[in-house]
Amino acid sequence: MxxxxxxxxxxxxxxxxxxxxxxxxxxxxxxxxxxxxxxxxxxxxxxxxxxxxxxxxxxxxxxxxxxxxxxxxxxxxxxxxxxxxxxxxxxxxxxxxxxxxxxxxxxxxxxxxxxxxxxxxxxxxxxxxxxxRTTVVSGLRDLVLMNSTGSEFRGYIVDEYTTLAPAADRVLATAVTARWRHTAPEASSYAKSYAEVRQCLLEAFTGTHSRSLQQTLYAMGERVLTTCPEVCEIRLTMPNKHHFAVDLTPFGLDNDNEVFHAADRPYGLMEGGVLRDDAPDAGFAWE
The missing domain is CATH 3.10.270.10 (Urate Oxidase;)
Structure with a gap:
């Protein structure tokens, strides 16, 4: 050997x-x-x-x-x-x-x-x-976002181990890590690009009625690529920061999605990339 x-x-x-x-x-x-x-x-x-x-x-x-x-x-x-x-x-x-x-x-x-x-x-x-050869990937992490309504999760696979109840109205919260690749690094105005990408992420998160965190992730990436021509690819990591409605019936109270337990772990973790059809080869950009 x-x-x-x-x-x-x-x-x-x-x-x-x-x-x-x-x-x-x-x-x-x-x-x-x-x-x-x-x-x-x-x-x-x-x-x-x-x-x-x-x-x-x-x-x-x-x-x-x-x-x-x-x-x-x-x-x-x-x-x-x-x-x-x-x-x-x-x-x-x-x-x-x-x-x-x-x-x-x-x-x-x-x-x-x-x-x-x-x-x-x-x-x-x-x-x-x-x-x-030169590549630049800009990004951000720990962008914490929350929608208190406008999110649901239902229609998923149910098997013998499934206990999760369908949710027609839930809190959607996450801490976004985003990285985006510049098509031509030398041509980018990095400060302007950063502000525009960040704004796109916020607008897509707040403006999307979410049927899944994956759908929201794609909407955020799509908004960036359709708004920022200098960006050819974006990759997002988004944990689902679960908020569970607390059962207050033992105290004689209802709870119409007002009081939640913000769970620390375990949590769902969604990752995905969105890129242009004409995006140049990434080479070593993501290494």
Missing amino acids: TVRLGANRYGKAETRLVHVVRNGPVHHVKDVNVSTFLSGDMEAVHLTGDNSAVLPTDTQKNTAYVFARRHGVGQIEEFALRLARHYVTAQPTVHHARVEIEEYGWHRAGPHSFVRDGGEVRTCVAHHDRDG
């Missing part, structure tokens, strides 16, 4: 970076979490412990800090692309760079005072390789 080295990469995970832009008395804050992953001529380090092809992960951490000081952070997609291209260009042994960034929002409370946003986290993943 013979064995060989398979696909591999290494990097620095979760470098926390806060960049304060000091515009006179009015400051601006970028709060991000940067993870970098490099691959290429790395056989020797795995097979013999030869580190001559390895850029230390500590160096990758420092590079993120230096680039923030020299160039600023700006849109996280732009920062991720800048870092990815640097590693591939500057290091002959690095053939492919993957940079993932999370951004945490802050609301202004004064010229130099801020309140941490408790809402969703903005995300992106940028890839760049030695052949000049």
Whole structure:
């Protein structure tokens, strides 16, 4: 029997970076979490412990800090692309760079005072390789949404293990993770695109009478693709955050969908993608 080295990469995970832009008395804050992953001529380090092809992960951490000081952070997609291209260009042994960034929002409370946003986290993943191929996937996670009516679930398979009663009117709640692929990364205005995609997700969720969470998921993806021409594919992960009406009859009370137990687990989990017929090959975009 013979064995060989398979696909591999290494990097620095979760470098926390806060960049304060000091515009006179009015400051601006970028709060991000940067993870970098490099691959290429790395056989020797795995097979013999030869580190001559390895850029230390500590160096990758420092590079993120230096680039923030020299160039600023700006849109996280732009920062991720800048870092990815640097590693591939500057290091002959690095053939492919993957940079993932999370951004945490802050609301202004004064010229130099801020309140941490408790809402969703903005995300992106940028890839760049030695052949000049570049992809950008933007996204968000923890966008918590709820419709208190306008949702049902019935007509499903019933077998000997089914106990769930059909619901003609139920609470629909979820925490959306969405990732969308840009057709031409260089042509995208990332801030504008993010705002438009987020608005599409909200409008489709609130405006769809839901017969299943899967139907709502597709409606959200469809709205994005029909509204945002720069996006060619979107993938969504949506847990069903169950709300069960509490039985109040032991206390002599009815409960017409007013009092609920918000269950933590287990929960249904829906995942799906929506893409244009003419979407270019994804390559390594989703890796």
